[in-house]
Amino acid sequence: MKKDAVFVFSEEQLGYSFSDTHPFNQKRIVMTLDLLRKMNAIQDADILAPRIATDDELLLAHDPKFIEIVKQAGKGELREDVGSIYGIGTEDTPIFPNMHEASAMLVGGTLTAVDEVMEGRSRYALNLGGGLHHGFQGRASGFCVYNDSSVAIKYMQKKYGARVLYIDTDAHHGDGVQWSFYDDPTVCTFSIHETGRYLFPGTGNITERGNGEGYGTSFNFPIDAFTEDESFLNIYETAIREVTAYFKPDVILTQNGADAHYFDPLTHLYGTMNLYKEIPRIAREVAEQFCDGRWIAIGGGGYDIWRVVPRAWSHIWLAMKNEAAPTGPLPAEWLAEWQEQAPVTLIPTWEDPNPLYEPIPRKEEITEKNAQMLDRALHIIRNERLNN
Structure with a gap:
């Protein structure tokens, strides 16, 4: 009997840990x-x-030399000057014990989800x-060693012959x-x-549309700093529906960074929890x-x-289980x-405090600028509709 959803997890995933003070912390x-357990939203069987x-499998998206470098790093055998060439041992991506095994476990988790x-x-x-969307074929970047999304997409192409739509709502561009897949139609x-x-990595302009046969299969929606929920969600929902209808995928893979929130220390967007309630529900719809x-x-x-x-992140699981978005207090035991x-x-409720921040003086200007960007970014699809 097919399950509604599975939650891939084991404590072995926590081995991907740069340091106690590094921003990337798997305790989350x-x-x-x-939190899901204490609200009785998930069971061991899930x-x-x-x-x-x-x-x-890693070789589907990574160079053999890079994989060897990661292995050496995790064993303490890598010279600093060599590691830096491959993005290893940097301030963003410092070396930690068993770096290869821990990184490969995160990739394997995504492959496990794919097969299910x-x-x-x-x-x-x-x-x-x-x-870990910043990882490159032969280089680590931005807290990311191996790129599980790139491996998983190659895996779906090879094993299942699938057309894949990758959707990334992280505040940082999904450059890796x-x-x-820039030239892959x-x-x-x-x-x-x-x-x-x-903001890092500095890429993701609307002019990055793909190359060769892949032209028209890369879509970027760069939004202004201080963008709020309404503008973000309008762009996301409008674009995702148009792009999906245009591309007609067999499967959707979504990357769900939670750093567009006002409280995030590394970004400059003004999202609230309402973003994270809506994003996965729209993805499920x-x-x-479009893809069963x-x-x-x-x-x-x-x-x-x-x-x-x-x-x-709880909202992703609740959307998968088709449960109503929770409101009011979080479980007292969890808090x-x-x-x-x-x-x-801690915020004691599912909703953020209201108001969460002082009103943005440039709200109308930011919203209008984002709307103009959306129109330009989708012009390939809209021109095709007009021509047909």
Whole structure:
């Protein structure tokens, strides 16, 4: 009997850890799962342990030399001057023990989710340990060693012959995935993110549309700093429906970074929890409409692990289970347990405080500028409709 959804997780995913002070902290997965447990929204039978990706699977999207470098780093055998060439041992991506094994486990988690959906055992699958969208074929970047999305898409192409739509709502551009498939007409990459004028990695302009046979299968929606919920969601929903109808995928893979929130320390967007309530529900609707419900979701960014990420990521699972979005207080037991560890006061409700921030003086200007960007970004699709 097909399940509604599976939640891919094991404590082995927590081995991907740069340091106690690094912004990328896998404790957010544990906190999310604990929140779902304490609200009785997930059972042990829903949880599936990930497997580790094989070297052959990693080679679908990564150079053999790079994989060898990662292995050496995790064993303490890599010279600093060599590692820096490959993005390893940098401030963003410092070396940690068993770096290869931990990174391959996150990739394997996404492949586990893929097989559950593509082989029909589950309608949807969630691997919050994935979403490392900055990893390149031969270089680590931006907290990301191996790129689980790129490997998973290549895996779906090879094993299932699938046309894949990749949707990235992280505040940072999904550069590693985009460039992996920039000339591939059977993969469509879609990224809504804060403009690269202010934020790493500095790419993701609307003019990045693909190359050669892949032209017209890369879509970027760079939004202004201080963008609020209404403008973000208008662009996301309008674009995702138009792009999906245009591309006609067999499966959708969504990267669900939770760093467009006002509280996130690394970005400049003014999102609230309403973003994270709506994003996965729209993704599910689109998957049901265009690809028989085949939807795989992964994690990504999100650096306020206390006040934002557990609430945001819980909404993905609740959307997969088709449960109503919760309102009101969070479970008291969850708040009591995690407040003892938190350096900030936790938000005690599913909703954010209102008001969350002072009104934005340039709101109308930002909204209008984003709307103009949306029209330009979708002109390929809209011109095709006019011509037909």
